Amino acid sequence: MNTSKQHWENVYNTKVPEEVSWFQIYPKTSIAFVEQCNLSPDAHIIDIGGGDSHFADALLDKGFRNIYVLDISSNAIEKAKQRLGTRASKVNWIVSDITEFAPQVQFDLWHDRAAFHFLTTEDSIYKYVSIAEGAIKKGGHLILGTFSENGPKKCSGLEIKQYSAASMSAIFEVSFDRVKCITEDHATPFNTIQNFLFCSFNKK
């Protein structure tokens, strides 16, 4: 098991949802971005590093029928499944390191909140971008949330890479047009603030 997988298996094995800084009862900003994509209920949507997030629940509530959640941690996926109960069978679950993901379908929407920023080497960022480029349909959507340049330098005790609208756009510009970027303060369950950058892109 690589150290990153070990880290995340341990996090989801030892912490309850409200004990992790990224916890949100409802992923308001992500869903606001999804609404701007005007997707049909049959759209293929994947949440990268979805963990135990309520994003899949919110998509199910909105009537989406082709939802995928990918995470490096099988414990995270098990937790999400248990939370969703019978609704879990309506989601496609994938345990994989994103940099080794070999998608079987193409997606209309690729969403990632606070997973991409853990990739800190040029090689792993390059792999992520190549996989996203191949996996997102022409005209499809990419929504990425990372810590901003005013955000923390670490997440879950691990080094992360902060982004600005310009630096994130530069990484994706070969295959994606930027649509919109915003920053937002996320209030953690411990009453601290983390400044996020969210950008959306369209696949050329």
Ligand SMILES: C[S@@+](CC[C@H](N)C(=O)[O-])C[C@H]1O[C@@H](n2cnc3c(N)ncnc32)[C@H](O)[C@@H]1O
């Ligand atoms: C900070 S949490 C965010 C969880 C979720 N996206 C949310 O907003 O609540 C980061 C998530 O990314 C997952 N992750 C970290 N590195 C990953 C990788 N290389 N491939 C896939 N998932 C990864 C972790 O297991 C964890 O669930």
